[in-house]
Amino acid sequence: MKREELKQLLKSMTIEEKIGQLVQLSGNFFDEDESIATGPISQIGLSEEVVHNTGSILNTFGAKKLKDIQKRYLDKSNKKIPMIFMADVINGYKTGFPIPLALGCSFDPEMVKKTAQISAHEASVSGLHVTFSPMVDLVRDARWGRVMESYGEDTYLNCEFSKAMVQGYQDNEKYNLSACVKHFAGYGAPIGGREYNTVELGERTLREYYLPAYKAAIDAGSHMVMTSFNTLDGIPATSNEWLLRELLREEWGFEGIVISDHSAVKELIAHGVAEDEKDAAKLALSAGCDIDMMTSIYSNNLKSLVEESRLDESYIDEACMRVLELKNKLGLFENPYGVANEEEEQKVHLCKKYRDFACDVVTKTCVLLQNKNKALPLSKDTKVALIGPFAQNKSISGMWSFTTDPEKVVTVENGFENLVGLKNIQCTKGSALLDDTDEIEGFGLPMAKEEKINAKEELEKAISIASNSDVIVLALGEHPLQSGEGGARGSLLLPKVQMNLLKEMRKLNKKIVVLLFSGRPLEVKEIQDNCDALLQCWFPGLEGGNGIAKLVYGDVNPSGRLSMSLPYSVGQCPVFYNSLNTGRPLSETSHMKRFSSRYVDMPNDPLYCFGYGLSYSEFKYDNLKLSSHELTNDGVINVSIDITNTSDVDGCEVVQLYIRDVVASIARPVKELKGVKRVDIKGNETKTVTFEINEEMLRFVGKDMKFISEDGKFEVFVGKNSEETIKDCFVLNK
Numbered sequence: 001m002k003r004e005e006l007k008q009l010l011k012s013m014t015i016e017e018k019i020g021q022l023v024q025l026s027g028n029f030f031d032e033d034e035s036i037a038t039g040p041i042s043q044i045g046l047s048e049e050v051v052h053n054t055g056s057i058l059n060t061f062g063a064k065k066l067k068d069i070q071k072r073y074l075d076k077s078n079k080k081i082p083m084i085f086m087a088d089v090i091n092g093y094k095t096g097f098p099i100p101l102a103l104g105c106s107f108d109p110e111m112v113k114k115t116a117q118i119s120a121h122e123a124s125v126s127g128l129h130v131t132f133s134p135m136v137d138l139v140r141d142a143r144w145g146r147v148m149e150s151y152g153e154d155t156y157l158n159c160e161f162s163k164a165m166v167q168g169y170q171d172n173e174k175y176n177l178s179a180c181v182k183h184f185a186g187y188g189a190p191i192g193g194r195e196y197n198t199v200e201l202g203e204r205t206l207r208e209y210y211l212p213a214y215k216a217a218i219d220a221g222s223h224m225v226m227t228s229f230n231t232l233d234g235i236p237a238t239s240n241e242w243l244l245r246e247l248l249r250e251e252w253g254f255e256g257i258v259i260s261d262h263s264a265v266k267e268l269i270a271h272g273v274a275e276d277e278k279d280a281a282k283l284a285l286s287a288g289c290d291i292d293m294m295t296s297i298y299s300n301n302l303k304s305l306v307e308e309s310r311l312d313e314s315y316i317d318e319a320c321m322r323v324l325e326l327k328n329k330l331g332l333f334e335n336p337y338g339v340a341n342e343e344e345e346q347k348v349h350l351c352k353k354y355r356d357f358a359c360d361v362v363t364k365t366c367v368l369l370q371n372k373n374k375a376l377p378l379s380k381d382t383k384v385a386l387i388g389p390f391a392q393n394k395s396i397s398g399m400w401s402f403t404t405d406p407e408k409v410v411t412v413e414n415g416f417e418n419l420v421g422l423k424n425i426q427c428t429k430g431s432a433l434l435d436d437t438d439e440i441e442g443f444g445l446p447m448a449k450e451e452k453i454n455a456k457e458e459l460e461k462a463i464s465i466a467s468n469s470d471v472i473v474l475a476l477g478e479h480p481l482q483s484g485e486g487g488a489r490g491s492l493l494l495p496k497v498q499m500n501l502l503k504e505m506r507k508l509n510k511k512i513v514v515l516l517f518s519g520r521p522l523e524v525k526e527i528q529d530n531c532d533a534l535l536q537c538w539f540p541g542l543e544g545g546n547g548i549a550k551l552v553y554g555d556v557n558p559s560g561r562l563s564m565s566l567p568y569s570v571g572q573c574p575v576f577y578n579s580l581n582t583g584r585p586l587s588e589t590s591h592m593k594r595f596s597s598r599y600v601d602m603p604n605d606p607l608y609c610f611g612y613g614l615s616y617s618e619f620k621y622d623n624l625k626l627s628s629h630e631l632t633n634d635g636v637i638n639v640s641i642d643i644t645n646t647s648d649v650d651g652c653e654v655v656q657l658y659i660r661d662v663v664a665s666i667a668r669p670v671k672e673l674k675g676v677k678r679v680d681i682k683g684n685e686t687k688t689v690t691f692e693i694n695e696e697m698l699r700f701v702g703k704d705m706k707f708i709s710e711d712g713k714f715e716v717f718v719g720k721n722s723e724e725t726i727k728d729c730f731v732l733n734k
């Protein structure tokens with residue numbers, strides 16, 4: 001349709017029809033029987049007319065089902081405006097990939113882009129049009145459950161992943177999903193890590209660290225933006241005119257749809273900024289939130305607000321036009337069913353090519369944290385006791401995996417069997433996953449069934465198996481529902497039963513390898529002290545077991561790096577590498593140690609820093625060279641470094657470039673990531689790796705809240721993680 005025709009369509013619509021476009025409901029409202037919606041309507045207080053005019057549907061799946069819903073809807077609809085089908089396709093649709101935090105640890109945006117392409121292919125043939133992804137909330141506090149959905153603590157990486165995801169979803173020849181970047185803005189910084197809690201970020205911090213990844217998605221063309229649940233400086237994001245109009249639309253030029261997060265419009269009442277539902281509707285729409293997700297606030301109040309002259313109808317028109325524009329962009333007016341196709345679903349879903357790729361992804365996202373005396377890799381004829389609540393567990397896909405089938409998941413045991421057979425492997429749980437006192441509320445996530453175990457018998461069995469083996473591989477971790485939305489934790493420890501299992505195993509004086517499953521950085525100090533090798537596996541998804549087996553047995557050399565610091569103790573949280581120096585930095589202060597910025601009972605540094613990760617190879621860094629020690633406004637400094645793989649094992653090194661602005665008008669972080677290169681280096685080979693530095697990379701948010709750079713001294717660091725680096729300096733002289 002041409003824009004003129006869209007405008008005509010808008011003109012021809014009744015106010016009810018227009019408001020309908022701003023309402024999103026779940027598929028339950030569109031039951032197969034002819035009455036369309038029955039049960040759920042009364043619960044949410046909607047009339048049938050509203051349901052008949054609904055503009056989009058949330059989290060309903062399958063080509064056949066969605067085509068049926070669309071057809072029935074259009075048959076009844078006056079204006080024949082098709083619905084958009086939106087869903088949470090987060091880390092895979094059928095082919096489940098590792099959780100986003102794990103993807104972040106690949107430091108490999110190109111690979112992550114391919115995961116989005118695969119999701120787009122699988123989900124679009126199932127009839128979906130929009131995914132509520134990428135989630136690019138910057139995270140610094142491991143207590144927050146949704147760190148699992150983020151790419152980590154670094155702004156540069158977040159921007160790279162944000163762009164890659166949007167491109168992967170949207171820029172394909174035929175099979176696309178529209179991206180909806182979320183949660184705008186700052187949702188990843190709730191005070192104390194508590195879910196949905198208040199966010200207090202100064203505008204500079206917000207602009208410099210938190211906002212760029214959303215902007216990167218928008219610059220990459222993201223069709224939609226989702227608001228966040230939190231307040232920012234006292235104003236909820238969903239009614240925040242500065243955020244949604246001034247910043248997003250005027251400053252950044254975003255022209256797509258803004259959707260509220262689930263029920264966030266209604267929550268304006270609980271936030272205490274809206275008196276009632278009507279007030280909430282007025283506040284949210286006038287602030288620039290176009291679609292109300294899953295409440296009846298817009299549908300039941302916008303019309304009377306206009307009739308009472310409390311809201312100008314132009315707000316409704318503007319929001320409705322954006323929805324029509326997306327429908328038009330998606331080609332729905334010409335073909336309301338898109339590429340939904342049951343036969344394609346059969347062909348594409350979980351096809352071998354995609355599964356194999358998912359397995360490669362697992363191998364690049366697990367992070368080897370400790371490997372004493374080369375405990376790993378194992379030789380294939382080692383006698384292995386594979387023990388722990390995650391050894392045979394199929395629930396290793398994380399919270400957003402409801403479109404995947406847990407029964408298809410490759411467990412660690414399956415993976416070991418596929419690679420080396422079960423002749424030398426004995427397997428048992430050893431302990432329950434959770435302590436009796438842990439309470440986990442589900443949310444309809446298809447979890448593999450958990451059998452009750454007899455704790456005493458299980459432990460005895462584990463001890464007996466372990467005693468007869470050369471090495472104990474322990475698959476431990478937190479429950480998948482201890483992270484994700486609503487998964488905030490005040491403790492980052494393993495459940496006690498599992499710690500007890502580890503200690504019992506330690507008593508046997510055997511080599512212990514821990515495979516650690518989690519949706520967040522855990523406190524691993526005690527685990528690390530009781531094992532030889534520690535592999536952080538996150539929630540690796542469908543091909544988890546196969547990928548992990550390849551790493552454990554050395555078919556693939558680990559190359560994952562932490563995209564989020566692992567705290568020494570939960571008491572450090574939030575802890576992140578790119579902090580400010582403070583006036584009394586521990587390492588440099590002239591004051592007594594007591595009066596420096598530190599804890600008296602634990603170190604300042606995390607246990608494992610950002611960028612950390614071991615390999616089976618050893619890499620030595622030498623010969624850092626800068627092509628010049630002065631940078632001009634349009635010049636470039638070439639940075640080169642020689643990296644030697646001093647081992648016999650071929651490996652991949654993740655080379656990291658950091659910069660520090662030593663003196664500026666605004667205090668600058670001690671180090672900021674500015675470049676990453678994943679480099680394959682053969683055993684005993686040396687490679688020279690180069691980076692470029694230009695003026696743009698040195699910008700920060702100045703006193704007037706605009707990005708600027710300032711002349712002066714800069715330090716350059718190149719290294720294998722944010723702590724182990726080689727340093728040089730240059731000056732910027734514009």
Ligand code: BGC
Pocket residue numbers: 059088132182261262485
């Ligand atoms: C989450 C969003 C999600 C939405 C729809 C909300 O609870 O915060 O991330 O996209 O639900 O399922």
Ligand code: BGC
Pocket residue numbers: none
């Ligand atoms: C303290 C102040 C104190 C001053 C003089 C500083 O270290 O922070 O509170 O008044 O010393 O003793």
